[in-house]
Structure formats: structure tokens, C-alpha cells
Amino acid sequence: MKTLIFKTASNYLLPLLLLFAVFILLRGHYLPGGGFVGGLIASIAFVIHSFANGLETTRKIIKFHPGFLMPVGLTIALVAGAAPWLFGMPFMTGLWMDEPIPVIGLVGSALFFDTGVFLVVIGVTLTIIFTISEGL
Amino acid sequence: MSSPFVVLPIIFQLFLAVLLMFCWTQKNLQKLISVVGSLVAVIISVVLFAAVWKEGIYTTQAGNWVAPFGITFVADTFSTLMVLLTTLAGLAVSVFSVGSVRNARIKFGYFPIYHFLLMGLNGAFLAGDIFNLYVWFEIIIISSFVLITIGGEKAQLEGAVKYVTMNLLASVVFLTAIAILYGLTGSLNMADLSLKVAEIENRGLVNVTAILFLVGFGIKSAVFPLYFWLPASYHTPPPAISAIFGGLLTKVGVYALIRVFTLIFIPDEFMINLISGMAAITILSGGIGALIQNNLRKIFSYLIICHIGFMIAGLGIYTETALIGSVFYLTHDIIVKTTLFMVAGLIFKIKGTYSLRLLGGFYKEYPKLSLLMSISLFSLVGIPPLSGFWAKLFLIEGGLSVGNYWLVGFILLGSFLTLFIIAKVWAGVFWKDSIHIPVKMQVKYFHELKPLKRQAMVGSIIFLSVLSLSIGFGAEYVIQVASKVAESLMNPQDYIHAVLGQTN
Amino acid sequence: MEILLVILIGLLYAAGIYMILRRSLVKLIIGLILLGNGANMLIFLLGKIVKGKPPIIEATGKALEGLYADPIPQALILTAIVISFGLQAFAIILVKRAYKVIKTDDLDEMNATDEDL
Numbered sequence: 001m002k003t004l005i006f007k008t009a010s011n012y013l014l015p016l017l018l019l020f021a022v023f024i025l026l027r028g029h030y031l032p033g034g035g036f037v038g039g040l041i042a043s044i045a046f047v048i049h050s051f052a053n054g055l056e057t058t059r060k061i062i063k064f065h066p067g068f069l070m071p072v073g074l075t076i077a078l079v080a081g082a083a084p085w086l087f088g089m090p091f092m093t094g095l096w097m098d099e100p101i102p103v104i105g106l107v108g109s110a111l112f113f114d115t116g117v118f119l120v121v122i123g124v125t126l127t128i129i130f131t132i133s134e135g136l
Numbered sequence: 137m138s139s140p141f142v143v144l145p146i147i148f149q150l151f152l153a154v155l156l157m158f159c160w161t162q163k164n165l166q167k168l169i170s171v172v173g174s175l176v177a178v179i180i181s182v183v184l185f186a187a188v189w190k191e192g193i194y195t196t197q198a199g200n201w202v203a204p205f206g207i208t209f210v211a212d213t214f215s216t217l218m219v220l221l222t223t224l225a226g227l228a229v230s231v232f233s234v235g236s237v238r239n240a241r242i243k244f245g246y247f248p249i250y251h252f253l254l255m256g257l258n259g260a261f262l263a264g265d266i267f268n269l270y271v272w273f274e275i276i277i278i279s280s281f282v283l284i285t286i287g288g289e290k291a292q293l294e295g296a297v298k299y300v301t302m303n304l305l306a307s308v309v310f311l312t313a314i315a316i317l318y319g320l321t322g323s324l325n326m327a328d329l330s331l332k333v334a335e336i337e338n339r340g341l342v343n344v345t346a347i348l349f350l351v352g353f354g355i356k357s358a359v360f361p362l363y364f365w366l367p368a369s370y371h372t373p374p375p376a377i378s379a380i381f382g383g384l385l386t387k388v389g390v391y392a393l394i395r396v397f398t399l400i401f402i403p404d405e406f407m408i409n410l411i412s413g414m415a416a417i418t419i420l421s422g423g424i425g426a427l428i429q430n431n432l433r434k435i436f437s438y439l440i441i442c443h444i445g446f447m448i449a450g451l452g453i454y455t456e457t458a459l460i461g462s463v464f465y466l467t468h469d470i471i472v473k474t475t476l477f478m479v480a481g482l483i484f485k486i487k488g489t490y491s492l493r494l495l496g497g498f499y500k501e502y503p504k505l506s507l508l509m510s511i512s513l514f515s516l517v518g519i520p521p522l523s524g525f526w527a528k529l530f531l532i533e534g535g536l537s538v539g540n541y542w543l544v545g546f547i548l549l550g551s552f553l554t555l556f557i558i559a560k561v562w563a564g565v566f567w568k569d570s571i572h573i574p575v576k577m578q579v580k581y582f583h584e585l586k587p588l589k590r591q592a593m594v595g596s597i598i599f600l601s602v603l604s605l606s607i608g609f610g611a612e613y614v615i616q617v618a619s620k621v622a623e624s625l626m627n628p629q630d631y632i633h634a635v636l637g638q639t640n
Numbered sequence: 641m642e643i644l645l646v647i648l649i650g651l652l653y654a655a656g657i658y659m660i661l662r663r664s665l666v667k668l669i670i671g672l673i674l675l676g677n678g679a680n681m682l683i684f685l686l687g688k689i690v691k692g693k694p695p696i697i698e699a700t701g702k703a704l705e706g707l708y709a710d711p712i713p714q715a716l717i718l719t720a721i722v723i724s725f726g727l728q729a730f731a732i733i734l735v736k737r738a739y740k741v742i743k744t745d746d747l748d749e750m751n752a753t754d755e756d757l
Contacts, residue, residue, distance in 0.1 A: 030697065036722060071157035078150060084200075090140045091147065093200040128729045132736070267716055274723045281730055285737070293738040294750040297665065300731055304672045305660070307727075311679040311720060318713070319686025 002052075010052035014061075017045030025118050026111075035114035039121025046122075047129055055133060066130065069123030077116025080109045137634070142196040142211045145181055145219050146262060149255035152177075156248040163242045167234045170247045174227040177254070181223045185216040189617075193634035195264065203635050204325035208264035212631055214463070214621045218261040218391055221467060224603065225383045225474045226254045228596040232478050233376040235585065235592035236485065241286050241374065249286070253279035253380070260388050264635055266317065266400075267324045269392065270310055273356070277303045280385060283377045284369060295369035302355055302365035310352035316345045327635035329400045330628055339404075346401040350411070353396070357389025359448055360418040363441050367425065370440070371433035371490070375481020378433060382440055383474030387466060390447045394462065397451055398625040412452030416546040419445030423553030432480045432490040432565070435557060436473070439516070442550055443469055449543055450531055458534025459622035464614060465527035468515070468607055472523065475512035475600040482509075482593055483565065485582040489573055492561070497570025505594070506566050511601040513562065515608060517555045523608040526615065645685045652678030665735045665745040672731065676724045680717045687713025 021042035028034030050058035084093040096108040152173040159165045188194055188211050198207040211219075230250070237246055256275035263269040281303075285296045318324060320341060321332040336342050351362065358366040366386070370378050397403055403411065422442030429435045443465070450462025482505070483498070484490055499506045511522075518524030528551060535544035575581075582590060607614055624630055652674050659671025687710045695711040697704055739745050742752075 032696070036718075071154050074150070074154045074157070078147070078154060082147060085140055088140065090138075090196045090198055090200050091143050092198045124726070128733070131733060132729075267719070271719060271723070274727070278727060278730065281727075281734070285734060288737060288741065290741050291752045293734070293741050294752050296734060297738055297747070297750060300734060301660070301668060301672070304727060304731065305675070308656075308672070308675045308679050311676075312682060314716075315679060315683040315686050318683065318716070324712070 007052045010049050014045050014049045017048070018042055021045065021118075025114060028114055029108075029110055035117030036121055038114075039118045040125065042118070043122050043125035043129070046126055050129075050133070055130065059130075062126075066123050066126035069119045070127075073116045073119030073121075073123060075116070076119065077113050080112035080116060083109050137191060137194050138196060139187075139194050140196050142184070142194050142209045142262060143198070145177065145184065145223070145258040146255055148173075148177055148180055149251050149258060153248045153251040153255060156251060157245070160245065160248075161243075163239055166242060166247045170230045170251070171227075171234060173251070174223065174230040177223045178220075178227050181216070181220045184211060185220045188213055188216045189620075193630060195634055203264075204323050204328035207268050208325055208327070208635055209262045210264035210327075210631065210635055211262055212624060212634070213617065214391075214395070214625065215261040217463070217467065217617060217621060218387075219258050221470045222254065222257045222261065222384060225380065225470055225600070228474060228478070228600045229376055229380045229383075231592050231599070232379065232481070232596040235589040235596075236376050236481055237374060238287075238580070244286050246283070246286060249279050249282045250380070253283065257384055257388060261391060264326055265324050266314055266326055266329065266396075269326075270307070270314060273310065273388070273392075274307060276385065276388060277307065280381065284373050284381070286377075287374065289372075292372045295372035298365045299369040302362075306352050306355035309348055309355070313345055313348035313352055316341070316348065320345065325635065326395070326399055327628075327632040330632055331636075333400050334402070342401065343404075343406070346397070346403075346407060347410075349396050349401070350393070350407075353389045353393045354414070355389075357386045357393060357448075358418075358441050358444055360414045360421060360445075363418070363422075363444075366441060367429075367434055367437040370437040371431060375477060375484060379474050379477035379481065382436060382477045383470050386440060386444055387470055390444060390462075390466060393448065394451055394459075394625065398459075399628050399631065403451075403454060408452060408454055411448060412540060412543050415445045415449035415452045416543055417445075418442070418448060419546050419550035419553075423550055423557070426557045427553065427560075430492045432483065432492065432495070432561070433477065434490075435492075435561060436476050436480060439476075439554065439557065440473060442554065443473075443516075445550060446528070446531060446547060449547055450534065452543060453531070453534045453538055453540055455534045455538055456619075456622045456626050457530055457537060459625055460615065460618045461527050461530030461532075461534055463618040463621045464530060465524075467614060467618070468523040468527055468604065471600055471604045471607065472512050472515050475597060475604065476516065478593070478597050478600070479509045479512060482582070482597065485580075485585075485593070487573060488576050488579045488581060492564040494571065494573050495565045496568035499566040501570070508594075508597060508601060509566075510562075512597075512604060513558050515604045517558050518551060521608050521611070523604050523611070525608070526611045530615075530618075641689060641691075642685065645681060645689075649678050649681045649685065652681065663747045665738065665747065668747070669728070669731050669735055673724075673728055676720070676728075680720055680724075683713050683716050683720070687716075 021038045024033040024041060025035055025038035046058055046062065081092045084090065084095055094108050094110050097106060100106040152169065156166050156169055159169065194211040196209045197203055198209065253276060256272050256279060259272035260269060260276060263272055281296065281300055284299055285292060317329065320336060321329055323329055323332055333342060355362045370381055419442055422438050422445060426435045426438035426442060429438060446465050447462045450458040480490065483495065487495055489495060515522040515524050518528050528547060531547055532544050535547065656671045656675030656678055659667045659674060662668065690707060690709040693708045695704060695708045742750060
């Protein structure tokens with residue numbers, strides 16, 4: 001789809017959607033949202049961009065292979081999940097700060113776990129979609 | 137008892153997989169990490185097994201949500217035994233992979249996926265929650281999908297299509313069964329389900345759910361009417377991959393069947409007859425299937441089916457003695473089947489073919505290797521005092537004690553068929569005069585490999601053969617373990633108390 | 641509402657099984673997707689449907705009050721959807737690769753695995 005309107009719009013949509021994805025990720029603990037949905041929205045942002053500008057341009061923006069996000073995300077999730085072991089608690093127990101940080105709010109290990117999921121979902125989805133669309 | 141480190145075997149494999157993903161391009165580093173990591177995993181599972189053996193069942197509640205609301209992980213003797221066997225077979229296959237898997241496959245992430253598979257297996261054994269079990273099954277199948285297709289040869293892809301279809305279908309059946317079970321009881325915790333299912337008035341609906349579980353796990357463990365995907369796919373991937381598949385993947389299905397049918401659905405007479413019937417025909421069809429094959433790995437694939445029948449037969453007889461036999465057979469089969477597929481792989485690397493028609497003269501050319509291979513072949517037949525013998529003894533004793541004579545007859549027939557098939561393999565591969573086999577260009581032969589790779593392949597076979605010998609000669613200890621497992625399977629109160637006891 | 645869902649689930653299962661029994665690879669995948677959706681709907685139905693009461697705690701409260709939808713089936717379905725997302729993506733790529741290598745999408749012609757090697 002090489003229309004001018006779509007191409008121009010996609011350049012503005014990419015940062016907007018990425019911002020929205022982070023918003024969904026941060027909102028996720030008590031309200032609908034979270035790492036998985038956020039990750040999907042972020043990867044859709046890149047997919048729209050690749051539809052408008054071609055796969056190669058999107059690859060250049062991302063700079064590294066999206067598959068690399070998988071181990072990074074898994075590491076973050078693994079550390080967040082195993083952190084309670086240090087306190088003698090079972091795997092994946094939620095650890096929370098006593099005092100909320102200004103602006104961001106109360107931060108717990110669940111946020112880091114969700115961030116890990118967020119990165120893994122982006123990595124997996126983009127790898128899948130890039131692989132499928134490569135041969136087309 | 138509660139200990140947060142029950143999940144360590146799972147988390148450690150995940151850690152290894154992530155570490156390996158970071159070294160995506162350094163293939164030698166990957167091999168080193170995989171072997172050393174598998175060794176550490178063995179130590180972890182030995183420690184866990186010793187702790188459970190001494191102090192009883194360990195549990196942990198993920199996220200610290202009390203059972204039955206949270207996700208429970210339970211380490212009882214049965215699950216830790218399975219984890220121990222998984223890591224032992226995993227170590228051997230990891231070493232074997234160093235020697236036999238080609239660099240092109242390692243570049244596509246063979247080792248990370250392999251450790252994801254081991255993570256799924258450990259998770260399935262330790263799960264105390266039926267939906268969690270489903271999730272681990274999915275992790276197992278998706279990693280096995282990647283492993284079976286990696287390399288992308290024609291036969292591999294065709295086998296994969298069949299394998300993927302049947303496994304996805306099994307997952308859907310399993311999920312349907314979970315949905316109905318949740319609708320009936322409102323619970324997913326296996327210990328809690330055990331109490332709640334027993335109270336349901338509508339036994340018809342319970343039996344329907346039980347049969348859905350039987351079909352779902354039956355496809356995965358390849359019992360009689362549902363096994364056709366197995367001989368169509370297990371002989372297609374590289375030897376290391378078919379070794380881990382043949383050794384462990386179907387056994388998870390058997391583990392799940394034994395667990396579900398001793399804990400949640402206590403079989404009534406109808407179910408017992410159904411399961412024994414399935415076991416008998418599985419033994420028969422697997423044995424007869426193996427008789428007519430000429431491809432070494434296809435013969436072993438059919439033998440897997442035949443011997444799955446033995447394990448299911450223990451469940452069909454449903455006495456403590458028979459379950460000792462099943463657990464013992466499971467122990468022996470995981471080690472021996474893994475070895476057998478490695479042996480087949482080694483024969484292929486040396487001779488360049490799997491066909492019984494072309495092979496021959498192996499004993500004359502490689503007498504020491506042949507003796508090594510004979511250990512696993514004859515363990516499988518169950519010549520006393522090798523490991524296969526003791527398990528069958530218990531199965532037959534259990535069958536006779538409840539007067540299930542025809543099933544005992546099928547077990548004996550199955551042993552006889554196995555003996556005949558192994559004799560045929562022995563005569564065809566080792567004793568028959570060798571004929572000239574044309575050299576294939578695309579095969580990298582054994583003598584072309586580096587000495588380290590050769591030692592890795594032979595060394596892993598020696599390791600597992602010694603293990604299977606020690607199962608046979610140290611049968612006393614294995615029987616102790618198996619009888620403790622069987623006793624706790626027949627009396628699940630301890631299990632239920634260990635999971636739910638903390639709330640009361 | 642329930643009866644409509646029951647009919648829908650039955651249709652999804654029937655259509656899924658019918659499509660699996662076809663010989664084309666693409667239809668096979670479609671069948672598996674339909675079956676998966678049917679199983680998800682079944683979990684949704686059997687978790688008892690409660691209308692208009694999502695299990696979300698109010699900003700002022702500490703716990704759920706009154707009648708509310710059971711959150712567990714929703715969590716199960718979400719998990720199942722995520723899993724089937726991965727599996728189906730894999731299956732589609734597998735079919736694509738298989739079509740390229742074997743050059744047919746007729747399951748009856750895929751018998752290289754039965755060859756006596």
C-alpha cells in the first residue's frame with residue numbers, strides 16, 4: 001500500500017502507538033491492560049509502519065533483529081519472578097515498595113515481570129510477522 | 137512441607153535457555169553451556185529427589201496464593217523421580233548432540249529450544265494444577281515442533297505436519313476436558329479436584345470428562361487407536377532429537393494418565409476394562425507394526441508404542457503391585473529408549489543407512505561398540521537380570537492377583553514379540569554378512585568427525601548403558617522407590633494433605 | 641444467551657472437525673483454529689456467564705462486592721489464546737514451508753514418511 005496519506009500518517013502513528021503501548025503497560029496492574037496487550041500494540045505500530053514504508057525501512061528503524069528482545073525480556077521476567085526467593089518467598093510473589101514514587105505510583109516486581117512480557121511479545125510478534133511477510 | 141525451591145529444576149532450565157539465546161552465534165560456547173548446565177541440572181534434581189525421599193512431599197504456591205486458589209507445584213516421589221530421569225536423559229542427549237547435531241541446526245537455535253523442551257518436561261512433572269499441566273504440555277509441544285522441523289528436509293516437514301496436527305488436536309481435547317471439569321467442580325487444583333470429583337452425583341458426566349482426558353493424553357502417549365502420528369514422525373528428525381522424543385515425550389503422556397487416573401478420576405469397572413483393552417491392543421499393534429518394518433528407527437518407534445502398552449496395562453490392572461511394575465517400566469523405558477535411538481543414530485553415522493536390508497557385519501567390524509549396543513537392546517527385551525525383566529515381573533504378578541489373565545497373556549505376547557524383533561535387529565545389523573553400501577554425499581560419516589565429537593557420541597551411550605545396567609542390578613533400590621511411588625498413588629491422602637493442609 | 645452460545649460452540653466444533661478431515665493443508669489449519677476457538681468459548685460458557693459485572697475492584701474498594709463474573713475462566717481463555725496464537729503462527733509457517741518443499745498441499749500425497757528406506 002503505497003499511498004501518500006497512509007505513508008505520512010504511519011510516520012506519526014508509530015511514536016503515538018508506542019507511547020500508547022507504554023501507557024497500557026503501566027496501567028495494567030489493577031485496570032485492563034498489561035504487558036501482553038501493550039506488547040501487541042507496540043508490534044502493531046511497527047507492522048503498520050512496515051505496511052506503509054516497506055519491510056526494509058522498518059528494519060532500519062528498529063536497528064537490531066527483533067528476536068534479540070526475546071532473551072532480554074525473558075531475563076527481566078526471570079529476575080522479577082525469582083527475586084522473591086531472596087526473601088524466602090515462593091516464586092512470582094509480588095514484592096511491593098512501601099512508599100509510592102511520585103508521578104509513577106507504587107512499583108512492584110509485577111511491573112518488571114510485565115515489562116519482560118512486553119519485550120518478549122514485541123520480539124516474538126515481530127519475528128513471526130517479518131518471517132511470514134519476507135517470502136511474499 | 138513448603139519450600140520455594142521446588143520449581144528450581146524448571147527455572148534452571150529456563151535460565152539455561154535464556155543464557156543460550158544470548159550466545160546465539162557462538163556454537164562452541166553453546167555446546168559447553170548446554171553440557172555443563174545439564175550436569176548442574178542433574179545435581180539439582182538429585183538433591184530434590186533426596187530431600188523428597190527423606191522428608192516427604194514438598195510443595196510451593198506460585199505467587200504465594202494459597203491452594204486451591206493459586207498455582208501449586210508439588211514434588212512428590214513420583215514427580216521427582218521423573219524429573220531425575222528427565223535430567224539424566226537430558227544430560228546424555230545434550231552430550232550426544234555435541235557430537236551429532238550439525239552446525240547448521242545449531243545456528244537455528246537447537247540448544248535453546250532443547251532446554252525449553254526440558255523446562256516444559258520438568259514443569260509438567262512438577263505441576264499440581266491441571267491447567268498449569270496444560271500450559272506445560274503446550275510448551276513441550278511447541279518446542280518439539282521446532283526441534284522436529286529444524287533443518288527442514290522433505291520427510292521432516294511431512295512428519296511434522298502429522299505430528300503438529302495430532303498434537304494440536306490433543307491439546308484441544310485436553311482443553312475441552314479442563315473446561316468441563318471446571319464447569320463441574322469450579323476448581324483446577326489437582327488435590328482439590330480429587331476431593332470434589334468424588335462428591336459429584338452425576339457419574340455419567342464425570343466418566344465423559346475422564347474419557348476426554350483419556351483421549352487427550354492418549355494421543356500424546358500414543359495408545360492404541362491414537363498412535364498413528366508417532367511412527368510417521370519419530371524417524372524423521374536427526375538422531376539426537378528422536379532420542380529425546382522417543383525417551384521422554386510419550387512418557388509425559390503416560391505420567392499424566394497415571395496421575396490423573398489415580399488422583400482425580402478413580403477408575404470404575406468400565407474405565408478399568410477400557411484401559412486394559414486399550415493397553416492390550418496397544419501392545420499387540422505396536423509389536424506387529426515393528427515386525428514388518430525395515431527401517432531401524434521405525435522399528436524402535438513401533439516398539440515405543442508396544443511398551444507404552446505395558447505401562448498403561450499397569451494402570452488397567454490397577455493394583456499396587458501392577459503400579460510398581462508401571463513405574464519401574466517407566467524408569468527403565470526412559471533410559472533404554474533414549475539409548476536405543478542414540479544407538480540407531482550412531483549406526484547411521486557409521487554406515488550411512490537405517491535400513492535392515494543394507495546393514496550387516498557390524499559385529500565383525502566393531503566388536504566393542506556392538507557389545508555396548510547389546511546392553512540396551514537386551515535390556516529392552518528384559519533378559520534377567522537386565523532392567524526390563526523386573527518391571528514385567530510385577531506387572532504379571534499384579535495381573536494374576538486380580539485374575540486379569542488375558543491381559544497377562546498380552547503382556548507375555550508383547551515380551552515375546554519384543555524378543556523376536558530384537559533378535560531380528562541383532563541378526564540383521566550385527567551378525568548378517570555385510571554388503572557394500574554406496575557412500576552418500578550429504579552424510580557426514582563417523583570417521584570424518586573430530587575425535588571429541590566421536591567420544592561425545594559413544595560416551596553418552598556408555599553413560600546411559602551403565603545407568604540401565606545399574607537399574608537392572610540395583611533393582612532392589614529401584615523397587616523400593618517404585619513401591620513407595622505406587623503406595624502413594626493408591627493412597628493419595630498424603631498428596632492432598634500436603635497441598636491443601638496448609639490452609640487448615 | 642446460554643443457548644445461543646451452546647449452538648455456537650457446537651457449530652465451531654463441528655466445522656472444525658469437518659475442516660480437519662479435508663485433505664488440504666490450509667483447511668487443516670483453519671479447522672484447528674476453529675476447534676481452538678470452540679474450546680475457548682466452552683470455557684467461557686462453563687465458567688457461568690454474569691452480565692455487566694466485570695471482576696475489577698473499584699478505586700475506592702479493597703475487594704470485590706456483590707455478584708461478579710468469575711475471573712478464572714477469563715484468565716484461562718487469555719492463556720489459551722496466547723498459546724494458540726503462538727502455535728497457529730508456527731503451524732502457518734510450517735504449512736508455508738511444507739508447501740514450498742513438498743510442492744503440494746494435498747495431504748494424501750504426503751507419504752514420504754511411509755517410504756521403506
